[in-house]
Amino acid sequence: MLSCTPKDDGNIIxxxxxxxxxxKVNYADGMGDGNILWGLGEGGYFSLKNGTDTTDWAYAQHAxxxxxxxxxxxxxLGVMDNGNDRIFPAGVTCGSPGAPPCLYTTVPVWQINESxxxxxxTFHQIVATALYSNFGGNAEQLANSNVEYDLCGVETGSYAxxxxxxxSPQTGLxxxxxxxxxxxxxxxxxxLSRSAMAMNSEKELLRRLTGLCQLTNRIGxxxxxxxx
Numbered sequence: 001m002l003s004c005t006p007k008d009d010g011n012i013i014x015x016x017x018x019x020x021x022x023x024k025v026n027y028a029d030g031m032g033d034g035n036i037l038w039g040l041g042e043g044g045y046f047s048l049k050n051g052t053d054t055t056d057w058a059y060a061q062h063a064x065x066x067x068x069x070x071x072x073x074x075x076x077l078g079v080m081d082n083g084n085d086r087i088f089p090a091g092v093t094c095g096s097p098g099a100p101p102c103l104y105t106t107v108p109v110w111q112i113n114e115s116x117x118x119x120x121x122t123f124h125q126i127v128a129t130a131l132y133s134n135f136g137g138n139a140e141q142l143a144n145s146n147v148e149y150d151l152c153g154v155e156t157g158s159y160a161x162x163x164x165x166x167x168s169p170q171t172g173l174x175x176x177x178x179x180x181x182x183x184x185x186x187x188x189x190x191x192l193s194r195s196a197m198a199m200n201s202e203k204e205l206l207r208r209l210t211g212l213c214q215l216t217n218r219i220g221x222x223x224x225x226x227x228x
Contacts (some may be wrong), residue, residue, distance in 0.1 A: 006071035008125045010028050010029035011027045011032065013077070015186040016063060019041075020041050024037040024040075025037065040057075043122070046112070046117050051124065055088055056090060057087075058108060060084035060085060060134070064077055065140050071112055073220075074113050076111050078110075079107075079108060079139060080107065083134075094196065101129045107139045109147070126158070132154065132155075136150075146165070148163075
C-alpha cells in the first residue's frame with residue numbers, strides 16, 4: 001500500500017492495489033477512528049465522468065498523487081494505473097477484433113468532488129501496449145504542469161516520460177536492464193539528462209543521475225539512454 005496525506009483535512013489516501021481501490025481513511029491528524037470515508041474505483045463510492053465505466057478506473061494501481069493545490073473537497077488526483085486485471089463493460093471481450101487489448105497501462109488524473117461523489121477524468125494517458133507495466137511506478141505533476149510518470153515494470157526494463165497535459169511526449173529516460181519502484185525529479189533534471197547523454201559515458205551518467213532521481217529497488221549500475 002502507498003499513501004498520501006491531504007493537507008486540508010489531515011486524513012490519509014491509501015492505494016490498495018489488490019482491491020483496485022484508492023481509499024480515504026479517517027486519520028484526522030492522528031485523532032481519527034481509522035474508518036474508510038470513501039473508496040475510488042470500480043464498484044466504489046464515485047461515479048465516473050468523461051470516461052468508460054468500468055474500463056477507465058485504475059487497476060492494480062500505485063502511488064496516488066495530488067495534481068492540485070486543494071487536497072480535499074474538490075481536488076485533482078493522479079495515479080499509476082498498472083492495469084493488471086482491468087474489467088471491461090458487459091459484451092466487450094478484450095483482445096478480440098475491434099476491442100481494447102487485455103493488458104495495458106494508463107495514467108489517469110481525476111477531478112474528485114467528495115460531496116457530489118464524482119470522479120471526472122481530466123487527463124488520461126493510455127500507454128502503448130508494448131510498454132505495459134505490471135507493477136510499481138508513479139505519476140506526478142511537475143512545476144510546469146506537465147505530467148511525469150515511471151513505467152517500472154515493463155518486460156524490457158524501466159521507462160520514465162514527461163508529457164504535457166495534452167499528452168504529447170516531451171522527454172524520456174529508459175533503463176533496459178533494471179526495474180525501479182518509483183521516480184522523483186530534482187531541479188534542472190532536463191539539462192542534467194542532456195549533458196549526461198552528450199558525454200556518452202555510463203559512469204558519468206550514473207554519477208549525474210544519482211542526484212537527479214530517487215529510485216528504489218535498484219540493482220547495480222544504471223546504463224541508460226536519455227533523450228529530449
